[in-house]
Amino acid sequence: MSEIIAEHTVLSDADQRWLKLLVSEWQLLADLSFSDLVLWVADRDENVFWAVAQIRPNTGPTALVDDVVGDLIAYSPEHLVAGAFNTGQITQTSAAKLQAGMPVNTHAVPVKLAERVIAVVEQQTSQLGVQAPSSLESAYSDTGALLARMVTVGAFPMPADSSSLAFSPRVGDGFIRVDSHGDVQYASPNAVSAYRRLGLIGDLVDEHLPSLTATLAPTGPGPVDDSVLSVLGGRIARRTEVVSGDAHLTVRVLPLLDGRERVGSIVLCRDVSDLRSKERQLVTKDATIREIHHRVKNNLQTVAALLRMQARRMESPEAKVALNDAMSRVASIAIVHETLSQAFDESVEFDRVADGLLRMVGDVSATSGSVSAVRRGTFGVVSADMATGLSMVVTELCQNAVEHGLADATGEVLVVPSRHDGRLRVEINDDGRGLPSGFDWRQSRSLGLSIVNTLIEEMEGNFSIGARPDTRGTRAVFEIPV
Numbered sequence: 356m357s358e359i360i361a362e363h364t365v366l367s368d369a370d371q372r373w374l375k376l377l378v379s380e381w382q383l384l385a386d387l388s389f390s391d392l393v394l395w396v397a398d399r400d401e402n403v404f405w406a407v408a409q410i411r412p413n414t415g416p417t418a419l420v421d422d423v424v425g426d427l428i429a430y431s432p433e434h435l436v437a438g439a440f441n442t443g444q445i446t447q448t449s450a451a452k453l454q455a456g457m458p459v460n461t462h463a464v465p466v467k468l469a470e471r472v473i474a475v476v477e478q479q480t481s482q483l484g485v486q487a488p489s490s491l492e493s494a495y496s497d498t499g500a501l502l503a504r505m506v507t508v509g510a511f512p513m514p515a516d517s518s519s520l521a522f523s524p525r526v527g528d529g530f531i532r533v534d535s536h537g538d539v540q541y542a543s544p545n546a547v548s549a550y551r552r553l554g555l556i557g558d559l560v561d562e563h564l565p566s567l568t569a570t571l572a573p574t575g576p577g578p579v580d581d582s583v584l585s586v587l588g589g590r591i592a593r594r595t596e597v598v599s600g601d602a603h604l605t606v607r608v609l610p611l612l613d614g615r616e617r618v619g620s621i622v623l624c625r626d627v628s629d630l631r632s633k634e635r636q637l638v639t640k641d642a643t644i645r646e647i648h649h650r651v652k653n654n655l656q657t658v659a660a661l662l663r664m665q666a667r668r669m670e671s672p673e674a675k676v677a678l679n680d681a682m683s684r685v686a687s688i689a690i691v692h693e694t695l696s697q698a699f700d701e702s703v704e705f706d707r708v709a710d711g712l713l714r715m716v717g718d719v720s721a722t723s724g725s726v727s728a729v730r731r732g733t734f735g736v737v738s739a740d741m742a743t744g745l746s747m748v749v750t751e752l753c754q755n756a757v758e759h760g761l762a763d764a765t766g767e768v769l770v771v772p773s774r775h776d777g778r779l780r781v782e783i784n785d786d787g788r789g790l791p792s793g794f795d796w797r798q799s800r801s802l803g804l805s806i807v808n809t810l811i812e813e814m815e816g817n818f819s820i821g822a823r824p825d826t827r828g829t830r831a832v833f834e835i836p837v
């Protein structure tokens with residue numbers, strides 16, 4: 356739309372904004388008038404028009420099977436579209452014309468902004484089954500005709516009203532026509548059902564809608580101008596949500612004008628109770644999961660603190676080391692739960708966890724010397740159930756690098772994660788003294804590497820450890836599918 360307008364027309368920015376607003380709102384006109392709508396803008400050349408937008412009705416059959424956007428038509432001045440553009444009046448065909456075997460009535464509605472015609476909406480209405488319109492159909496098309504007249508005087512669309520259109524109720528969700536006093540003239544069956552949900556007994560017709568709604572859903576202490584009464588009063592275009600117990604109704608109100616005179620309003624409403632209750636459940640479920648992770652983290656930290664206290668009381672150095680190891684294993688799991696208690700879903704941005712672990716490894720080694728643990732690359736997002744295992748593996752391998760490789764107390768542990776083809780590969784490098792000669796980790800009976808191996812097998816990955824090819828030190832590598 357913007358492209359065609361910029362290339363072929365002399366429309367100003369304000370005109371374009373108005374047409375965009377129109378196009379974002381005109382489903383209402385299409386639905387109420389059971390019509391296909393095409394928006395035509397004038398070329399710089401006289402009587403040449405471009406189709407820039409098109410929409411089909413949700414309420415009835417389409418009269419326009421083809422897509423016409425981008426079409427160019429040179430009209431004679433007597434043609435409907437050119438006529439409407441030149442006169443500023445709605446023009447229409449005298450009799451239904453056959454189009455793809457279907458009788459179709461066409462109107463051309465000039466779009467006015469600040470007393471100028473800036474475009475024309477062509478309205479094609481299928482005439483199938485119009486011999487005996489139901490009360491719903493005549494209520495819709497009467498209102499549709501009024502809306503079309505509002506377009507010609509620049510009263511529709513309504514600029515104040517264009518927020519969050521995606522959630523806005525549609526004609527088919529529930530349609531109520533209200534007169535200028537607020538009394539209901541017509542309510543579609545869906546609208547009546549929606550009000551039944553609020554607690555309505557009986558019918559809507561002839562009820563005073565603002566006071567009826569206020570009785571069904573007494574407002575809380577919200578801001579005054581948002582109260583049901585003022586919104587449903589229908590003086591300005593507004594939307595609101597009416598709540599009564601578990602029932603939620605989103606309501607959109609549009610004032611109807613005939614010329615300058617206010618003749619009532621359209622109220623569209625939609626029962627969103629199920630949606631709201633699902634949202635609530637999701638929110639509480641999410642909050643509960645996070646709370647549980649938070650408590651698990653607290654408990655693990657308590658366990659880690661207990662182990663540290665016991666390690667301090669130990670006389671035997673070997674027992675001290677063992678308890679300290681256990682402590683840091685527990686603490687590394689706690690870090691994962693800490694991250695999960697903040698994350699919103701069931702996956703973890705693992706870099707945050709890894710950085711927490713590396714800091715911890717660095718802290719532990721700080722007692723003996725200066726070792727820094729660095730990450731180069733990113734782990735990406737990892738599912739929550741993998742995060743614990745992965746963090747244990749990283750911790751064990753980093754601790755080995757610090758405790759064995761860099762026992763002389765200086766050096767660097769370099770952690771390099773990378774991702775390809777759905778697999779996560781992680782290297783843990785140190786520039787220390789290297790593995791003992793003749794060391795075969797598969798034969799090793801010690802706990803650390805057994806934990807690593809078991810966890811990686813559980814994750815269906817593979818692991819190896821050996822001398823670093825490029826420089827001195829050790830490299831442990833594992834790869835797991837993620």
Ligand SMILES: Nc1ncnc2c1ncn2[C@@H]1O[C@H](COP(=O)(O)OP(=O)(O)OP(=O)(O)O)[C@@H](O)[C@H]1O
Nearest residue numbers: 680755756759760789790791801802803804805829
């Ligand atoms: N980065 C490394 N540099 C040098 N030697 C290493 C390295 N990683 C592991 N080793 C050797 O492998 C052995 C086995 O490691 P493993 O983690 O299984 O046990 P551990 O560290 O001795 O005890 P723990 O159960 O407390 O981890 C170590 O004792 C060490 O000799």
Ligand SMILES: [Mg+2]
Nearest residue numbers: 754755803804
């Ligand atoms: Mg170890």
